[in-house]
Amino acid sequence: MVLEIHLDDVVQMRKPHPCGGDEWVVTRVGADIGIRCLTCGRRVMLPRSRFEKRVKRVVGRLSPAGRDGKA
Numbered sequence: 001m002v003l004e005i006h007l008d009d010v011v012q013m014r015k016p017h018p019c020g021g022d023e024w025v026v027t028r029v030g031a032d033i034g035i036r037c038l039t040c041g042r043r044v045m046l047p048r049s050r051f052e053k054r055v056k057r058v059v060g061r062l063s064p065a066g067r068d069g070k071a
């Protein structure tokens with residue numbers, strides 16, 4: 001199964017973040033995937049292979065206005 005991932009996609013992870021949130025927005029796509037926790041704003045970079053293992057599903061897409069502003 002190939003995961004299609006795009007900038008600004010909101011994804012749900014299998015394991016919740018310690019802050020309690022399980023939804024992240026994709027902030028960078030490449031060899032590494034950058035994601036930001038929608039609950040606490042923490043940014044994380046993961047190799048694509050590890051990201052694909054951790055992600056549960058794509059929930060939706062963030063509007064461009066919500067990008068990089070407030071967490």
Ligand SMILES: [Zn+2]
Pocket residue numbers: 017018019020021037038039040041042
């Ligand atoms: Zn968090």
